[in-house]
Amino acid sequence: MRYLPQRLVIEKEVADSPLVKRILATLPDTPVDWVDQLKEDEDGENGSFLEIVKFRGRFIKPCPGTRFYNCCGYQILNLGIQCSLGCTYCILQAYFTSRNVRLFANLDEAIQQLTEHLNNSRREIHRIGTGEFTDSLLLDPLIHLSENLVPFFAAQPNAILELKTKTAQVDLLEKMDHRGHTIVAWSLNPPQVIAAEESGAAPLEARLEAAQRCQEWGYRVAFHFDPLLAYPGWQQGYQEVVDRLFSAVEPGGIAWISLGTLRFMPSLKTVIQQRYPNTSILDEEFIPGLDGKLRYFRDLRVEMYAYLNELLLGIHKDLCVYLCMESDDVWREAFGFTPAERGGLSAMLDRRALS
Amino acid sequence: MVEKESYSIQFEEVDWNDTSCLITYGPLPDKLILSIQTVGLIQKPLLQRKSDGLLRIICGSRRLAVCQQLGLEPLSCEVLSTAISPVASLRMAIYDNIAQRALNPVEKSLVLTKMAQHLDQAQLVQEFMPLLDLEPSDTLCGRYKKLPALEEPILDAIARGTLHERIGFALSPLEQGDRLAFFNFFQDLPFSVSVQEELVEAVVEIGRRDNLTPTQILDSEEVNDLRRAHKRPARQRAQQIRKQLQARRAPRLTARKERFAGEARDLGLPSGVRLIPPPYFEGPKWSLEFTFAGAEELAVRLRNVARLAEQARFQRIMERE
Numbered sequence: 293m294r295y296l297p298q299r300l301v302i303e304k305e306v307a308d309s310p311l312v313k314r315i316l317a318t319l320p321d322t323p324v325d326w327v328d329q330l331k332e333d334e335d336g337e338n339g340s341f342l343e344i345v346k347f348r349g350r351f352i353k354p355c356p357g358t359r360f361y362n363c364c365g366y367q368i369l370n371l372g373i374q375c376s377l378g379c380t381y382c383i384l385q386a387y388f389t390s391r392n393v394r395l396f397a398n399l400d401e402a403i404q405q406l407t408e409h410l411n412n413s414r415r416e417i418h419r420i421g422t423g424e425f426t427d428s429l430l431l432d433p434l435i436h437l438s439e440n441l442v443p444f445f446a447a448q449p450n451a452i453l454e455l456k457t458k459t460a461q462v463d464l465l466e467k468m469d470h471r472g473h474t475i476v477a478w479s480l481n482p483p484q485v486i487a488a489e490e491s492g493a494a495p496l497e498a499r500l501e502a503a504q505r506c507q508e509w510g511y512r513v514a515f516h517f518d519p520l521l522a523y524p525g526w527q528q529g530y531q532e533v534v535d536r537l538f539s540a541v542e543p544g545g546i547a548w549i550s551l552g553t554l555r556f557m558p559s560l561k562t563v564i565q566q567r568y569p570n571t572s573i574l575d576e577e578f579i580p581g582l583d584g585k586l587r588y589f590r591d592l593r594v595e596m597y598a599y600l601n602e603l604l605l606g607i608h609k610d611l612c613v614y615l616c617m618e619s620d621d622v623w624r625e626a627f628g629f630t631p632a633e634r635g636g637l638s639a640m641l642d643r644r645a646l647s
Numbered sequence: 648m649v650e651k652e653s654y655s656i657q658f659e660e661v662d663w664n665d666t667s668c669l670i671t672y673g674p675l676p677d678k679l680i681l682s683i684q685t686v687g688l689i690q691k692p693l694l695q696r697k698s699d700g701l702l703r704i705i706c707g708s709r710r711l712a713v714c715q716q717l718g719l720e721p722l723s724c725e726v727l728s729t730a731i732s733p734v735a736s737l738r739m740a741i742y743d744n745i746a747q748r749a750l751n752p753v754e755k756s757l758v759l760t761k762m763a764q765h766l767d768q769a770q771l772v773q774e775f776m777p778l779l780d781l782e783p784s785d786t787l788c789g790r791y792k793k794l795p796a797l798e799e800p801i802l803d804a805i806a807r808g809t810l811h812e813r814i815g816f817a818l819s820p821l822e823q824g825d826r827l828a829f830f831n832f833f834q835d836l837p838f839s840v841s842v843q844e845e846l847v848e849a850v851v852e853i854g855r856r857d858n859l860t861p862t863q864i865l866d867s868e869e870v871n872d873l874r875r876a877h878k879r880p881a882r883q884r885a886q887q888i889r890k891q892l893q894a895r896r897a898p899r900l901t902a903r904k905e906r907f908a909g910e911a912r913d914l915g916l917p918s919g920v921r922l923i924p925p926p927y928f929e930g931p932k933w934s935l936e937f938t939f940a941g942a943e944e945l946a947v948r949l950r951n952v953a954r955l956a957e958q959a960r961f962q963r964i965m966e967r968e
């Protein structure tokens with residue numbers, strides 16, 4: 293499922309950046325448009341262009357959690373936006389009009405901002421991810437971003453990089469000296485869900501095989517059952533995923549596993565209906581959550597979380613399983629405790645990050 | 648100055664099928680017939696000679712229709728020069744109409760649809776939507792542009808104001824049969840506009856989930872039983888049907904509400920006290936509402952509720968099945 297743009301649209305200002313040079317060398321036959329400055333969200337409905345621009349804002353930001361639900365205290369390193377994998381539920385469809393993937397070429401500035409950020413709070417532990425507004429490894433075969441990031445994080449005493457992906461593009465990670473400061477994470481779903489709703493992403497087996505390879509190379513891995521989707525027979529579907537997961541990877545090398553049922557801003561509903569009229573992800577009933585997002589009814593969420601948690605802990609009781617954006621009462625009902633009882637969700641994950 | 652001249656026309660010269668500049672929709676106003684009958688035609692219709700020799704109506708289609716009905720031939724009209732472009736003629740028709748009256752939603756949709764053939768989207772939205780008293784938005788413009796494809800009874804109802812254009816927007820992506828099924832359903836029962844919107848969404852979603860068409864759902868036995876229970880007032884029937892469809896779309900929430908209602912009843916809360924769950928049972932905050940006459944009554948109710956709150960069944964109300 294390798295990403296290959298039909299055309300490159302590059303801002304002249306970043307023509308000399310190492311990232312642009314690398315892309316031009318990797319894709320010598322792809323036509324290029326050189327432009328002065330692209331708009332923030334250029335029209336690009338068909339998504340076949342790769343836009344390379346200078347980013348003019350803050351590269352590092354806290355994850356936009358809300359006060360109503362427990363947030364994991366994650367931070368986002370934003371090096372690009374959009375994704376070509378085309379998951380039906382993808383939230384990016386509501387964030388950006390354009391479907392073109394956009395990369396920020398001024399990586400040196402990103403690294404500088406990141407260095408300052410880490411130096412300003414040396415006593416804190418920083419869990420930082422690049423997979424919020426795109427897939428972390430989607431473009432790695434083209435741009436080798438991991439060659440910049442993994443060694444950088446290896447040298448940081450107080451930071452962990454989480455590369456979240458639905459691809460199996462991990463080859464470049466093999467030879468890197470990561471020193472345990474990079475966690476490679478996959479989002480997981482049953483094969484029939486992947487086929488119907490994540491059709492551009494790697495199949496389950498390929499994801500798990502990639503995770504296995506990463507473990508062999510000494511990386512810790514993580515998994516996100518997010519979005520968990522309710523469909524007739526979901527229990528069996530997720531049970532199979534869990535079985536396959538643990539026949540592929542070593543549970544002791546799993547940093548964390550998150551669970552989060554499908555949720556989205558109401559405006560995404562129309563987009564999904566228009567782009568994917570045959571999807572069944574909107575069939576379940578939704579209620580507006582405290583943060584305004586549509587979510588499954590709480591009893592179903594609790595049921596799904598409790599089921600998955602039991603499956604996972606039944607295989608390895610020391611796994612760190614957490615809920616993404618859920619309230620204390622859902623935690624208590626599904627897991628029997630609240631994050632506050634264990635020092636808070638952020639602290640729980642920080643401990644795992646350093647262990 | 649617009650180039651035009653007075654000319655006495657025969658009705659056979661008029662190309663009644665050329666609707667390219669017609670944006671009027673709706674029945675002939677009775678007063679127009681009366682006025683022409685009584686004092687004759689005050690304002691002359693405007694037409695344009697076409698290359699085939701026939702005349703295209705630009706402004707005054709209703710006046711022409713009335714005059715034809717009354718046999719007022721030959722009729723003195725204004726005829727535009729052929730040099731005037733189709734878009735300029737259409738613009739004239741639109742401005743002439745809006746200067747005289749407020750357009751109904753179907754007419755607004757005709758303006759946007761017809762003008763869209765000549766202008767780009769940005770110009771259409773910026774110039775014509777404010778002119779039609781509409782918020783200049785691409786999305787809204789897109790919705791209006793879909794209205795003219797709706798069936799005549801639906802358009803008539805929208806033009807008359809008995810069906811809101813928002814319902815026309817909601818019906819436009821559906822199949823013709825389903826649109827008419829909804830239309831008849833809404834003619835039968837007094838739902839507010841927002842409830843009509845809610846019902847279109849719910850029925851379409853139930854259909855998608857259960858592999859049924861909206862028509863099959865609206866014509867199902869359960870719905871029909873309530874719809875035809877004519878002994879009950881229409882408002883009550885409408886409420887019951889809405890409840891039934893909501894329950895079908897959201898069975899988990901409905902079951903939870905029913906369980907809550909039963910348990911709250913069994914709890915035996917003192918009169919004047921109401922337990923209110925969080926909206927959609929989401930979040931931890933439940934409320935109690937007290938109605939009381941004086942401090943003494945409040946104190947008694949508080950004591951009674953405090954006793955109940957210590958019981959396991961009070962706790963159970965807040966828990967999942």
Ligand code: SF4
Binds near residue numbers: 375377381384426493
């Ligand atoms: S992989 Fe993630 S970012 Fe890419 S389309 Fe799927 S949900 Fe969106």
